[in-house]
């Protein structure tokens with residue numbers, strides 16, 4: 187009973203803090219911790235945020251870009267529409283798109299990026315600027331994507347693995363993530379594929395770690411792969 191009470195206390199703490207600080211979800215604290223600990227988000231970064239709805243990670247990422255003059259940008263992608271206008275901490279460098287990450291190809295990703303306002307000049311119709319935006323590598327790929335859970339640990343883990351695999355595929359794409367970092371959520375379970383993801387990332391990144399942020403609920407099976415230094 188005590189442990190359950192303590193867990194609830196911690197959950198309520200993050201929910202209250204999120205509200206107080208203007209984040210739309212308590213998940214903001216997971217990315218804040220991951221980024222602080224592993225140095226993921228930087229000024230002027232170009233961030234792809236997969237599974238962005240309702241937008242808390244985008245808020246954290248956009249805030250970390252620093253002053254709009256520093257440049258950078260965040261492209262949030264989700265199956266669900268995310269409202270930019272109502273979010274605090276985001277500016278014109280953030281952009282949302284509705285898409286399924288499991289079928290997202292390089293060409294479509296570039297098209298989605300085309301209009302991202304990144305402080306290099308905006309809305310001036312200059313084709314070379316638009317082209318540069320579309321083709322510049324992301325420096326950070328984040329995935330907090332999660333399937334609709336069924337309660338069956340093996341099914342949920344398998345679906346989560348598909349999403350994590352899609353995020354890794356995108357991050358390892360031809361132009362994505364030159365020298366950058368990748369953070370991917372995985373729901374662990376029987377046959378969950380953790381070792382496979384680790385092996386693929388270890389070949390492509392200098393450092394690979396698994397980490398569970400403090401804001402993760404104790405009864406959650408989620409864990410985050412953090413890969414840095416894309417080779």
Ligand SMILES: C[S@@+](CC[C@H](N)C(=O)[O-])C[C@H]1O[C@@H](n2cnc3c(N)ncnc32)[C@H](O)[C@@H]1O
Pocket residue numbers: 211213214236237238239240241242243244263264265266285286287288330331332333349
């Ligand atoms: C835990 S929520 C993300 C929370 C978000 N990071 C935040 O901080 O506000 C997981 C999201 O993954 C999205 N998702 C699930 N499957 C997806 C897919 N195939 N492509 C894109 N997004 C997906 C869901 O729609 C859901 O919004």
